[in-house]
Amino acid sequence: MSYAYLFKYIIIGDTGVGKSCLLLQFTDKRFQPVHDLTIGVEFGARMITIDNKPIKLQIWDTAGQESFRSITRSYYRGAAGALLVYDITRRETFNHLASWLEDARQHANANMTIMLIGNKCDLAHRRAVSTEEGEQFAKEHGLIFMEASAKTAQNVEEAFIKTAATIYKKIQDGLFDVSNESYGIKVGYGGIPGPSGGRDGPSAAGRGCCN
Amino acid sequence: MHYPRYYRQKRLVLPFLLSAYFPATRIFFSFASKILLSLFLTDCFLLSAKSPMLDSDLHDLSDDADYAASQQQGSASVMLCNDSTKQSSSSSDQDGAEIVYSKDNVAIHPTQFAISGRLKLIKQGSSLFMTWIPYKGHNSDNGLSDKDRNLYTIRAVPFTDIRSIRRHTPALGWQYIIVVLSSGLAYPPLYFYSGGVKEFLATIKQHVLLVRSAEDANVFLVNDFQSTLQRTLSSLELPRAVPLACGPSNMSESTLKENQERNDSGVNNGRVSVPQFHGRPRHKVHDPARDLSIQVLEKFSLVTKFARETTSQLFRENQTNGFSANERRTHIQTNLDPPKASSVAEKNSDENSANSDSREFDELSLVWGKPRQPPLGSEEWITFLDSEGRVTNSEALRKRIFYGGLDHKLRNEVWGLLLGYYPYDSTYAEREFLKSVKKSEYETIKNQWQSISSAQAKRFTKFRERKGLIEKDVVRTDRSITFYEGDDNPNVNVLRDILLTYSFYNFDLGYCQGMSDLLSPILFVIDDESEAFWCFVALMERLGPNFNRDQNGMHSQLFALSKLVEMLDSPLHNYFKQRDCLNYFFCFRWILIQFKREFEFEKTLRLWEVLWTHYPSEHLHLYVCVAVLKRFRSKIMGEEMDFDSLLKFINELSGHIDLDATLRDAEALCICAGEEGAARIPPGTPPSLPVDDGSFYIQQDDEVL
Numbered sequence: 001m002s003y004a005y006l007f008k009y010i011i012i013g014d015t016g017v018g019k020s021c022l023l024l025q026f027t028d029k030r031f032q033p034v035h036d037l038t039i040g041v042e043f044g045a046r047m048i049t050i051d052n053k054p055i056k057l058q059i060w061d062t063a064g065q066e067s068f069r070s071i072t073r074s075y076y077r078g079a080a081g082a083l084l085v086y087d088i089t090r091r092e093t094f095n096h097l098a099s100w101l102e103d104a105r106q107h108a109n110a111n112m113t114i115m116l117i118g119n120k121c122d123l124a125h126r127r128a129v130s131t132e133e134g135e136q137f138a139k140e141h142g143l144i145f146m147e148a149s150a151k152t153a154q155n156v157e158e159a160f161i162k163t164a165a166t167i168y169k170k171i172q173d174g175l176f177d178v179s180n181e182s183y184g185i186k187v188g189y190g191g192i193p194g195p196s197g198g199r200d201g202p203s204a205a206g207r208g209c210c211n
Numbered sequence: 212m213h214y215p216r217y218y219r220q221k222r223l224v225l226p227f228l229l230s231a232y233f234p235a236t237r238i239f240f241s242f243a244s245k246i247l248l249s250l251f252l253t254d255c256f257l258l259s260a261k262s263p264m265l266d267s268d269l270h271d272l273s274d275d276a277d278y279a280a281s282q283q284q285g286s287a288s289v290m291l292c293n294d295s296t297k298q299s300s301s302s303s304d305q306d307g308a309e310i311v312y313s314k315d316n317v318a319i320h321p322t323q324f325a326i327s328g329r330l331k332l333i334k335q336g337s338s339l340f341m342t343w344i345p346y347k348g349h350n351s352d353n354g355l356s357d358k359d360r361n362l363y364t365i366r367a368v369p370f371t372d373i374r375s376i377r378r379h380t381p382a383l384g385w386q387y388i389i390v391v392l393s394s395g396l397a398y399p400p401l402y403f404y405s406g407g408v409k410e411f412l413a414t415i416k417q418h419v420l421l422v423r424s425a426e427d428a429n430v431f432l433v434n435d436f437q438s439t440l441q442r443t444l445s446s447l448e449l450p451r452a453v454p455l456a457c458g459p460s461n462m463s464e465s466t467l468k469e470n471q472e473r474n475d476s477g478v479n480n481g482r483v484s485v486p487q488f489h490g491r492p493r494h495k496v497h498d499p500a501r502d503l504s505i506q507v508l509e510k511f512s513l514v515t516k517f518a519r520e521t522t523s524q525l526f527r528e529n530q531t532n533g534f535s536a537n538e539r540r541t542h543i544q545t546n547l548d549p550p551k552a553s554s555v556a557e558k559n560s561d562e563n564s565a566n567s568d569s570r571e572f573d574e575l576s577l578v579w580g581k582p583r584q585p586p587l588g589s590e591e592w593i594t595f596l597d598s599e600g601r602v603t604n605s606e607a608l609r610k611r612i613f614y615g616g617l618d619h620k621l622r623n624e625v626w627g628l629l630l631g632y633y634p635y636d637s638t639y640a641e642r643e644f645l646k647s648v649k650k651s652e653y654e655t656i657k658n659q660w661q662s663i664s665s666a667q668a669k670r671f672t673k674f675r676e677r678k679g680l681i682e683k684d685v686v687r688t689d690r691s692i693t694f695y696e697g698d699d700n701p702n703v704n705v706l707r708d709i710l711l712t713y714s715f716y717n718f719d720l721g722y723c724q725g726m727s728d729l730l731s732p733i734l735f736v737i738d739d740e741s742e743a744f745w746c747f748v749a750l751m752e753r754l755g756p757n758f759n760r761d762q763n764g765m766h767s768q769l770f771a772l773s774k775l776v777e778m779l780d781s782p783l784h785n786y787f788k789q790r791d792c793l794n795y796f797f798c799f800r801w802i803l804i805q806f807k808r809e810f811e812f813e814k815t816l817r818l819w820e821v822l823w824t825h826y827p828s829e830h831l832h833l834y835v836c837v838a839v840l841k842r843f844r845s846k847i848m849g850e851e852m853d854f855d856s857l858l859k860f861i862n863e864l865s866g867h868i869d870l871d872a873t874l875r876d877a878e879a880l881c882i883c884a885g886e887e888g889a890a891r892i893p894p895g896t897p898p899s900l901p902v903d904d905g906s907f908y909i910q911q912d913d914e915v916l
Contacts, residue, residue, distance in 0.1 A: 008855070015724065016683040037687040039725055039808060040800040043859050058859075065680075065724045070762050074796050078855060092676075 004053040007167055008060065008184035009160075010075055010108075012100050013085035014093040015064030018119040021150035022085065023061045026160050031151045038063045041075055048161055050168045056188070057164060069103065076107040080184030081115065081163045086134075088118045088147065089126040094133070101141055109183055111175055115163045118147040121154060308335040312414040316404035317343060319363060326363060330401060332414055333367065339418045340367040341390070343401060365398060370419045373433045378408055380429075581878065583871045584615035586817075592621055600639030602628065608635075613826035616817040622736045629823040630749040646742065653741040657712045681710045681722050688727040692812055694735050706734060709744045716748065723758035726751075728804040732816055753898035757803050767896045768802050769795040772833050774891035779837055779880055783844045790853055797858040798836050805832060809865045818870060822898075827881045829899050830892050834884070838876035839868055 011019045020035045020042065027044040044059045060079070062072045076082075082104055086093040097116070104114060118134045131147055138145030144162060148155035167185070170176055176183045312332035318325040328345035343365040374393040379400070380386050387402040388411070403411075412431060415421050424430035595608045602608055609629075617625055627633045633642050660674070668675050685706040689695045695702050709730060714722045730747050737743040756764025772795050777784040787793050800808055805822065807815050822832050840847070843864070852860060881888065895901055 015680065034686060034690045036689075036808075037684050037724055037727070039728065039804060040796075041858065041862070043862060063724060067723045067758065067760055067762070071765075071796055071799055074794065074854075075858075 003056040003188040006186040010079040017087040121147040122149040602635040605635040609824035650741040771892040834877040
């Protein structure tokens, strides 16, 4: 399927917070409790529709361990959106948010839209970070916030789509030069909306057809 | 149009051989030699000349007197009238093959003896070809066989395949030239005993674009895209990214513009582009990478003797190893299949089609390394041991394992030796003794963390975090393998215990993601906790730096990889450079865990034991990287992949890499690179043992787990 826009997302956060599971839930609508740990980076893609326009999300799922930070930083290049994930049952993953954010601010473009996700909200009985704390952090740092569960799929769809809608609005507001791919946005043919898993549309060739 | 039957038939043969032979070659090796390849092919044709299939393939030609004559001369690949006896009839023939230059007494000096022959330039249609055919019978006194002569024969190489010609004019002795092919290799120096270099170059100039290099007045750069066939082949090779440095005569306005853009972007497919022709100054006065590659290539032409011997040796060994000529011929037949990837450029970059395209490219590649052998089995294994169990010739053993790997039943016994845990010269009894000593040593270290009570752990954050991380990771490691699958699988706990014990054995390095990927196959093979631990320790002696906090082990390998690509495929290197991809991060996973995620589990075991032989090089894994990159270079450059798409593409190659073919490619590249390649890998680059032992594991940050 062709798309009107392609947005590059990057998922970041401590190891084991459920980054790969969020991605899998979003792209395949399933939960896999034993997902191979991510080495380097992995990819997922899905088509969504915003304002009746087909938008392809190309999502980079990164390794969370501290040792790989120097490599992970190179993946920020040209990301339009970031999902910053912590685990509501592990306080330390929340405590590390500031350092992740610092990385993102330093290595991504300034207009990158960041969604903060408190994952594993199905495990409320083991909660170590309150919803209010999450909200407060997001507010302080200008992030969008949601609690979600990759296991139950709660808010997963919403988190990805809300991020895209925010990016889309930024485009409409003229915040991006969409012909500059360093913003993580590619313009494709304004084709018919279709099911997920579409292929890349031609990017450069279709640039002229979108206003 | 009327052609005599003889030429009609030849015209059928020519495009087939050229299209099958040349593009595939270029797709694959830019450095590994076309000479080697042509030697290889020639030999195979000779050896398989009696094979029924080849006979029938060429049956149409068998009643052709000229064809028969040329075959007697040892060449099945008659592309043109390169048989000197046909000179008079071919020089002015109706199909346009015309000898425009012919020089006698042009010799090569591959050994202490010279081989003399006739150098010719042949024009057919708009294409120019060069041939050099050694004289028959003149060399009988120097011990050269017909076969040797055939190995050196230059059969109708089109000028579109030639990158440059260097002229040498020594103060004493004969003038000679070195012809460097765009595929990367050079022919041996051609000595003009009776002069004629100037005339040779002048003649070429009349027919193809020949430009004196700005850097070296003795280097003449060749470009010829007047041949439709070659243009087609080139577009096959590098869809959409070929900097067609056409002569001005046949270049359309749009092509010219396109070329300018492409030249500006610095993409170079191995041909030397000549921006001057587009009325622009060379934006780069000096390109050290290219100079270097020309130097290397020329140097290479001087080692043709080595190449020839290697090739001959390969065939001798093949014969003794029971690889029948038939098998070999079938193999070549496969490789000579006409390319199927012609429409790659037209395809959209669909994620799904990307992989099927990749597979097509796989089939296109030509391999040169020695054929893989069946795995080493128990009976043969015994022959490597003396009566007490010592390995009598470890190099022969490593070589054997390099070429075939191990039968799975033997891995348990042999991996410890390969990894350096057991010395090769240890006896059965000594190994048993070491095993028991090491077992208690393991238990001691294991006991260190096992004795930490939960109360103590509460005050020991680092331990808790490390343990937590390991526990999180072992349940995410290879759980689809039967050995580790299912709830409460005890092997998963063993993985955890070994990793935690290792993090106490080497507390500074600790635990890092990727280690469980390295340990999992070892535990699967060794299936004994203490033994698996010590094998893992031995492996980490070499790969530990991969997990250093500052990533210096990874960076040094990625750096060495970039140096090897620069040497072995400078156009690809330049492409990466121009795309700002020289950090080679897209190869990160390959190197960090030794391709573990790129192959199925069983294939990984095979690859690892091959790598651990350190047979042609300690750094064979880097040549494996180069081999895979070269295998897909047309796609990478053709689709003009940037860092992101490259990373995605490489990631998705997982499960689509042909291991055996890649290993053969890697071996060939490693041999080609030789000492020059080894010199580009800084000392201490993993998996070499660290140069400055101890300093590698010093962590700068206490936060590290």
